[in-house]
Amino acid sequence: MQFFLNQNGTAVVEAIIETIQANAKYLSEIDGAIGDGDHGINMNKGVTLCKKELASRETGLADALKILSRILMMEIGGAMGPLYGTFFKAMSKACQDKERIDAGVFHEMLRAALAGVQDIGGAQVGDKTMLDTLVPAVEAYEAALQDGQDFSAALKSMQAAAAEGKESTKSLVAKVGRASRLGERSKGNLDPGATSCYLILNSAADAIVALIE
Amino acid sequence: MQRIINDPNAVVDEMLKGFVKCHSDLVAPTNNPRVLKWKKAPVAGKVGIVTGGGSGHKPAFIGYIGRNMVDAVAAGEIFSSPSAKAFYDAFKAADGGAGVACLFGNYAGDRMNVKMAIEMAEDDGLTVKTVVANDDVPSAPKEELEKRRGVAGEVLMWKIGGAKAALGGNLDAVIAAAQKAIDNTRSIGIGLTPCTIPAVGHPNFTIAERKMEVGIGHHGEPGIEVTDLKTADEMAAMMLDVILPDLPFAGKDEVVVLVSGLGATPVMELYILYQRVAEILDAKKINIYRSYVGNYFTSLEMMGVTLTVMKLDAELKALVDLEANSMGFKQFEE
Numbered sequence: 001m002q003f004f005l006n007q008n009g010t011a012v013v014e015a016i017i018e019t020i021q022a023n024a025k026y027l028s029e030i031d032g033a034i035g036d037g038d039h040g041i042n043m044n045k046g047v048t049l050c051k052k053e054l055a056s057r058e059t060g061l062a063d064a065l066k067i068l069s070r071i072l073m074m075e076i077g078g079a080m081g082p083l084y085g086t087f088f089k090a091m092s093k094a095c096q097d098k099e100r101i102d103a104g105v106f107h108e109m110l111r112a113a114l115a116g117v118q119d120i121g122g123a124q125v126g127d128k129t130m131l132d133t134l135v136p137a138v139e140a141y142e143a144a145l146q147d148g149q150d151f152s153a154a155l156k157s158m159q160a161a162a163a164e165g166k167e168s169t170k171s172l173v174a175k176v177g178r179a180s181r182l183g184e185r186s187k188g189n190l191d192p193g194a195t196s197c198y199l200i201l202n203s204a205a206d207a208i209v210a211l212i213e
Numbered sequence: 214m215q216r217i218i219n220d221p222n223a224v225v226d227e228m229l230k231g232f233v234k235c236h237s238d239l240v241a242p243t244n245n246p247r248v249l250k251w252k253k254a255p256v257a258g259k260v261g262i263v264t265g266g267g268s269g270h271k272p273a274f275i276g277y278i279g280r281n282m283v284d285a286v287a288a289g290e291i292f293s294s295p296s297a298k299a300f301y302d303a304f305k306a307a308d309g310g311a312g313v314a315c316l317f318g319n320y321a322g323d324r325m326n327v328k329m330a331i332e333m334a335e336d337d338g339l340t341v342k343t344v345v346a347n348d349d350v351p352s353a354p355k356e357e358l359e360k361r362r363g364v365a366g367e368v369l370m371w372k373i374g375g376a377k378a379a380l381g382g383n384l385d386a387v388i389a390a391a392q393k394a395i396d397n398t399r400s401i402g403i404g405l406t407p408c409t410i411p412a413v414g415h416p417n418f419t420i421a422e423r424k425m426e427v428g429i430g431h432h433g434e435p436g437i438e439v440t441d442l443k444t445a446d447e448m449a450a451m452m453l454d455v456i457l458p459d460l461p462f463a464g465k466d467e468v469v470v471l472v473s474g475l476g477a478t479p480v481m482e483l484y485i486l487y488q489r490v491a492e493i494l495d496a497k498k499i500n501i502y503r504s505y506v507g508n509y510f511t512s513l514e515m516m517g518v519t520l521t522v523m524k525l526d527a528e529l530k531a532l533v534d535l536e537a538n539s540m541g542f543k544q545f546e547e
Contacts, residue, residue, distance in 0.1 A: 028413060032413065032417040033417075036292045036293070036410065036417060036432050036433070037410060037413045037417040038290065038291070038292065038293050038410060038412070038413065041222075041290075041412050041413070042290065042293060073296065073297055073298070073329065074296055074297065074298040075296055075298070076296055077289045077290065077293055077294045077295045077296035077297075077299065077322065077326055078289070078290070078293040078294050078322045079294065079320075079321045079322035079325060080322075081294070081296055081297070081322070081325075081326065082297060082322070082325035082326055082328075082329055083325065085297075120325055120328070120329075121321075121325070176321065177321045185435060
């Protein structure tokens, strides 16, 4: 049975922070095409604050996720502050009393994150939002588990579906958020939220695979 | 980028510091550097008026803090919603025990952060009700009013809501008046040049030379069409052709007209546009009760203009007439 210890899970949040920092400029660029070009700036500001706080104390996965969520919600604002704040808060809650993070616990974390984002954002798959990455990613992860695959194989399925979901936003017309004001003109561009969601899931999965192997 | 700044990432904080120093007769800082309040807020027994939004729209939002206007404002990054914590701290700064009316614009980020802030306030037993401005006609068809964004009409919503609260209206009465104000308000913008967020460093959209974008949003959201650059008179007619049929406004209506520059257009040109707006309304027997021309709700250094028309009834007339003293909106009887 594959698992990692919650107390060793800070590495997952650190991986998320690193990938956002490395892609801050790229995220702002794609946001500039259909939004106002600040997605990378704001996400980078949030994760950088989180990194400082993580460096100052011992945490595990649940605590680190909670710190990240609190900073995004309290300090960042924008649309992404509440959306990712809710996302990470739900993930943290779903694992806070678990000593071991196995495939089942991570499944609960993904489900909770998805429910939280759907509740506050009110968007649907196909609206050209982060949900176009998140929903197929969660479904692929679930399908892999039902198929009898192990934790790391399910994470790989999740990564592939997240990548595909992110790419699917290129051909979509934005229905919610600022890009929806562009209508047809939002087509042909990746959705910044779907892209950052892919980067987050992808880096988290890589970090988890490294922890369990 | 030709700008008068220091660190592009510090423009909001440095601007807020300068604003407080300059307008210390009107505004005061709070424990949250992203929240400013009216010097006399909270006023015991008065409904607190709160707004907030992304920065870069001077005088909005902090410029409307003052007497008979807004009690506290949450300021976000450039063009980005304030955090939930900032809205919550603004609610606390404005709360005089009679509840808080949060009057803000229809943007996804603002809606989510206000929603979360209200949940936090409810845990403290503080009642917050909202009005979401949606005066921008080109941003969605009339059947989807709830999708329209809020633009310069927000200034009139704050004026009306602020006046109602100052005259002793309870929370429901303030909310009803502010809602009535925005329901009777229609706006449209025309953009001539793009704008640049300092931390981004380059314009994130383009408008070709000798072209203009009709229906542009306050953050450069694309409008309904890009046309050749027209004369001021033609622009006035085009703008009224969009907003008048939408309410619709009709002969004998009494209205407030607000013409706002988007940041880089000379105020002189706003008056050139206004004079034609007034002529057209006059020809349609629509009576201008009050007019405001100037930079009321801008979009960094964008060239362009927004036109806002609000239809009045007896209550709105009385409320719009009330004196007001804020940096961005001053009105005193002679």
